[in-house]
Amino acid sequence: MIVYGTGYSPYVRKILVALAEKGASYEHVPCMFHALDTAFQAASPLGKIPAIDDDGFKLADSSAILWYLERKHPEPALMPADAKALGRAIWFDKFGDTELFSPLIVAFRERVMKPTMMGKPCDEALVVKSLDTDLPPLFDHLEGEIAGEYLAGDAFSIADISIAAGFYNFHLAEAKVDAARWPKLAAYVDRILARPSFVTAMAARKG
Ligand SMILES: N[C@@H](CCC(=O)N[C@@H](CS)C(=O)NCC(=O)O)C(=O)O
CATH class of the missing domain: 1.20.1050.10 (Glutathione S-transferase Yfyf (Class Pi); Chain A, domain 2)
Structure with a gap:
């Protein structure tokens, strides 16, 4: 999975923290928002960071990505069951x-x-x-x-x-x-x- 976005961004940090908590591997492309990188632009329709490309599955928005990661890597849970x-x-x-x-x-x-x-x-x-x-x-x-x-x-x-x-x-x-x-x-x-x-x-x- 590729994670787009500089780690200076709190929204990108949400994704990097969740991936570390879950012990999942990823490649980090620390671009700025609205970067002219065509692969990033394809993953982020509004040009905002973060965005991900998981083997062709593209998604932007930190909360949407966190929910995706939760289903893909359920343990440890970051969404409470209660x-x-x-x-x-x-x-x-x-x-x-x-x-x-x-x-x-x-x-x-x-x-x-x-x-x-x-x-x-x-x-x-x-x-x-x-x-x-x-x-x-x-x-x-x-x-x-x-x-x-x-x-x-x-x-x-x-x-x-x-x-x-x-x-x-x-x-x-x-x-x-x-x-x-x-x-x-x-x-x-x-x-x-x-x-x-x-x-x-x-x-x-x-x-
Ligand atoms: N709701 C988005 C917000 C992301 C966001 O606003 N990121 C900032 C960087 S910290 C950005 O890309 N700003 C550029 C812009 O708003 O055009 C999320 O949770 O991912």
Whole structure:
């Protein structure tokens, strides 16, 4: 299976973490979104990353790919069997990909991507707004939802993958969760990012 997309992308990281958790082999093509690679374009109709090509089966969108991988490599399960835990897992996957992603990526985009990859200046005012205004209510929500080791049920799942994925970029941008204000979230993020699957995926960030 070929996985397209730079490992700097939190959405690509979701796939790399799931593959590492499941011990599945793959080839990584760390292209940028909208890359002019025809094989990538065939796999990603909107030009977004990630996309996969599994022996001719092409699929884009991180959540769709995670469900595909779950059926193809059922063990260890990343989708909870319990109804309530599954509902929570799907919610946190969606929340991580949408509401949380947008403000969480601002620090990385402004402080890292724009100056080092796009030749543009950082707009620190946007970073301050994300840190001081946009992220706190989302961090409050997560702080209230973390009751045990994992977000959905009693095992690591797609919920943890999606929520933690963007915090790696957040840390690369010298931003962190204030442990005095959100102690459970700060500890949770550190714990999930320390998993071997995340360490493997984060090592694949180059490209
Ligand atoms: N819903 C998609 C979102 C993927 C996505 O937006 N990836 C970003 C890179 S982090 C991208 O390709 N952006 C280019 C664009 O939006 O045109 C998924 O979960 O895979």
